[in-house]
Amino acid sequence: MLKLYPFHKEGNICVDDSIISVANYFKKNYMYMYANGLSFTYSPRIVHGESVLNKIRTSCMYPTYDYLQDFVGLNVDIKPRADFSKDELICFIKKSIAENIPIGIFLDAYCIPWNKKCYQKFHMPHSFLVIDINDKEENILCIDGFLSTKTECLSFENLFIHTSVMIFNSIPPKETESFIKIIQQIINGLHENNKLDNCDSIRDFSLDIQRIIFTDEEKSIYRDLENSQFLFGLKSIEYGRKNLADMFFYMSNQFPNQRENLLLLQSKLNSISEQWKLVIVFFIKGFYSNQSSQYMNKAAELLSSIANNEENITQLLLSLTY
Numbered sequence: 001m002l003k004l005y006p007f008h009k010e011g012n013i014c015v016d017d018s019i020i021s022v023a024n025y026f027k028k029n030y031m032y033m034y035a036n037g038l039s040f041t042y043s044p045r046i047v048h049g050e051s052v053l054n055k056i057r058t059s060c061m062y063p064t065y066d067y068l069q070d071f072v073g074l075n076v077d078i079k080p081r082a083d084f085s086k087d088e089l090i091c092f093i094k095k096s097i098a099e100n101i102p103i104g105i106f107l108d109a110y111c112i113p114w115n116k117k118c119y120q121k122f123h124m125p126h127s128f129l130v131i132d133i134n135d136k137e138e139n140i141l142c143i144d145g146f147l148s149t150k151t152e153c154l155s156f157e158n159l160f161i162h163t164s165v166m167i168f169n170s171i172p173p174k175e176t177e178s179f180i181k182i183i184q185q186i187i188n189g190l191h192e193n194n195k196l197d198n199c200d201s202i203r204d205f206s207l208d209i210q211r212i213i214f215t216d217e218e219k220s221i222y223r224d225l226e227n228s229q230f231l232f233g234l235k236s237i238e239y240g241r242k243n244l245a246d247m248f249f250y251m252s253n254q255f256p257n258q259r260e261n262l263l264l265l266q267s268k269l270n271s272i273s274e275q276w277k278l279v280i281v282f283f284i285k286g287f288y289s290n291q292s293s294q295y296m297n298k299a300a301e302l303l304s305s306i307a308n309n310e311e312n313i314t315q316l317l318l319s320l321t322y
Contacts, residue, residue, distance in 0.1 A: 001132040002097055006145035011239045011246075013232075015104075015127045017145040018166070019063065022102045022129070023072060026170040031251075032071035032177075033063035035186050037244030038269075038313065039193040040237060042201050046208035052230065053218050058205060059233040060240030061193070070185065073173040079165045086160050093133050093140065096167065103130045104166030105142075111158040114148050122227040127166070128152075179255045183320050190314060199307035199314075206303035209296050214287050225287050231280065238276035245269035261320060268313055275306050 007021045016033070023030035042058045068074040084092060096103045109118035109126040118124050128144035131151070138156040175181050190196040222228045245266045252262040279299050286295030 001141070002100065002102060002130075004102060004129055004131050004143055006143045006149055008145040008149075011242045012146065013236055013239060014144070014146040016063065016243075018104050018127055018129050019068070019074070019076075019168075021143065021145055022104075022168045023074060025102060026074070026168075028073050028170070030072055031247050032182065033068055034240070034243040034247040035067050035071070035182065036060075036062040036064045036189045036193075037240035037242075037247070038186070038190060038195065038310065039240065040195060040199070040201055040310075041193070042205045045204070046211060051215055051218055052212055053214075053222055053225075053228045056230060057233050058230075058237060060237040062236075062240050062243070064189065067185065067189075069171065069173075070175045071173055071177065071182065073171055075169045075171045077167040077169075079167065081163055081165075084165070086156075089160070089162075089165070090133065090135075090156070092165075093130055097130070097132060102168040104128065104168065105130060105159065105162050106164045106166070107154075107158070107162045111161050112144075112154070113158075114144065114152045118227060122224075124227060124229060124232065125163070177254070179251070179258055180321060182251070183317055187314075187317055187321065190317075195310070196314060199310045202303055202307040202310065206300045206307065209303070210293075210300045212286070212292065212296050214292055219287070222287075225284055231283070234276070234280050234283065238273050238280065241269050241273035241276060245273065258320070261316070265313065265316060268309065268316075272306060272309050272313070275302055275309070278302060279306070 004021050004025050007024060008017050009020065019033060020030045037060060039060050039062060040058070041061060044055065046052060046056055065076045068076055093103055104127055106125065106127045109115045109124040110120060110122060112126060113119055115126060128142045130140050130142055132141040134141070139153050140159055142152045142154055144152055187196065194201065225231050248262045248266040248269065252259045252266070255262065279302055282295045282299035282302070286292040289295065
C-alpha cells in the first residue's frame, strides 16, 4: 500500500488535490503548479438559439504538466484507456504500487460511489489516486481528497470504465527557482494561450452571452446547474486566479526584494477571482429565473471589466522582466 494521504485546498479542483497528495509524498513544493492560473479558453462560439450548457466550454487549463516538470519536479504521464486491456490495467497498477509509483485514475463521477452528488445521476469528469489493490475482493483502495478524508473503495467493474491513467514520477526540477524564470514561465503560458497581447477571448465570450437562451430541455437536464460541465469550467477560471494569487503570496516570502510587486499582483488577482465568482452567480440566477437576459447583460458587463483587469495584470507581469 502506498503511503499517500488525502489533501484538499479550498479553490482546488480534483486533479489539483491529487497532484498535491503526490507532491507531499515525494516531499516536493507544489506551489508553482498554479503558474498557469491566468489562462482562459472558450469554445465553441455561442450560436443564438442553440443549446448552451451541452456545447459551450470555458476553462482555465491548469496545472500544465510542463510546469510540474520545470519547477515542482514531477513527471506526469497520461495513458488513455485504449492503452490497457482489463488484465493489463490490473497488472500495471500492481507493479506501480510495488515500485512506489503513484497512479491516478480519471473516471466519470457517474461511476464513483463516494461521489454522492453525481453517482448514477450526472456525468462529470473526476480524478483520484490508487493506493492499493485487492484481487480477492476485486476492488482498489483509493484516496480522493477533493471528496473524502478517508480511504474509499472502487470495484474493478467501475475501474474498467476509466478514461485515462496518470502515472507520477519524481524527477529533479528542470529549472532553478528564480524570480525571473517563474515570471517568464507565466508569460510564456499566456503567450501560448493567446492571452499575452490582449484578453479579447474574454470579450468574445462577453459579447456572446448577451444572446444566450437557456432552453427548456437544458433546464430539465440540468436541474442542478452545479452538476454541469459548463459551470465546472467557469469555476476552474475563478479557482485559477485565486490559486495564482496564493502562489504570488508564497513568492513574496521567497523573493523579499519583489515583495511589494508580488503582493500587488496577489491583491489584484483576488479581486478578479471575486469578479469571476460573481459572473457565476449571474449565470445561476439567469438560468433559474425568467430574467435571463437581465442577468446575462450583467455578466457581460462584468466580463468586459475582467478583460481590462486581466490585461492590467499582464502588463504588470511584463514590467517585472525589464
